[in-house]
Amino acid sequence: MSWRFRAAMALAIGADAAQLLLVPLFSEGALAPIDDVLDLVVAVGLVRLLGWHWEFLPALAAEIVPGLDLVPFWTLAVVNVYRKSKQNAVTDEQAGGKARVIEGEFRPS
Numbered sequence: 001m002s003w004r005f006r007a008a009m010a011l012a013i014g015a016d017a018a019q020l021l022l023v024p025l026f027s028e029g030a031l032a033p034i035d036d037v038l039d040l041v042v043a044v045g046l047v048r049l050l051g052w053h054w055e056f057l058p059a060l061a062a063e064i065v066p067g068l069d070l071v072p073f074w075t076l077a078v079v080n081v082y083r084k085s086k087q088n089a090v091t092d093e094q095a096g097g098k099a100r101v102i103e104g105e106f107r108p109s
Contacts, residue, residue: 001082004049005082008078011042011045011074012046012074012077012078013072013074013075015038015042016074018038019035019038019063019069035069036064039069043056043060046074046078050078050081053077053081053084055081056077058077059073059076
């Protein structure tokens with residue numbers, strides 16, 4: 001696992017844990033400015049670390065819904081991106097080492 005995935009996982013787990021443990025601060029849901037700022041910072045941080053992935057969009061939308069932000073959507077999104085990257089790495093090896101470009105994804109260098 002690369003340092004980018006480790007950092008993204010730490011960011012996602014930290015944000016999900018903060019939202020779960022500090023429920024009174026985030027109880028207003030979409031109206032809580034602290035919750036919105038946290039979610040935007042996490043979204044930007046994950047995109048900067050891992051590039052754009054479609055999994056981040058539903059996670060951000062779900063985090064805005066009051067009560068639904070108690071589900072660790074950020075962590076689930078990062079785990080899914082990691083799973084897809086491993087699956088793509090195996091497919092690349094089977095294709096003879098030719099790198100594949102996945103449409104709609106941005107991979108930072």
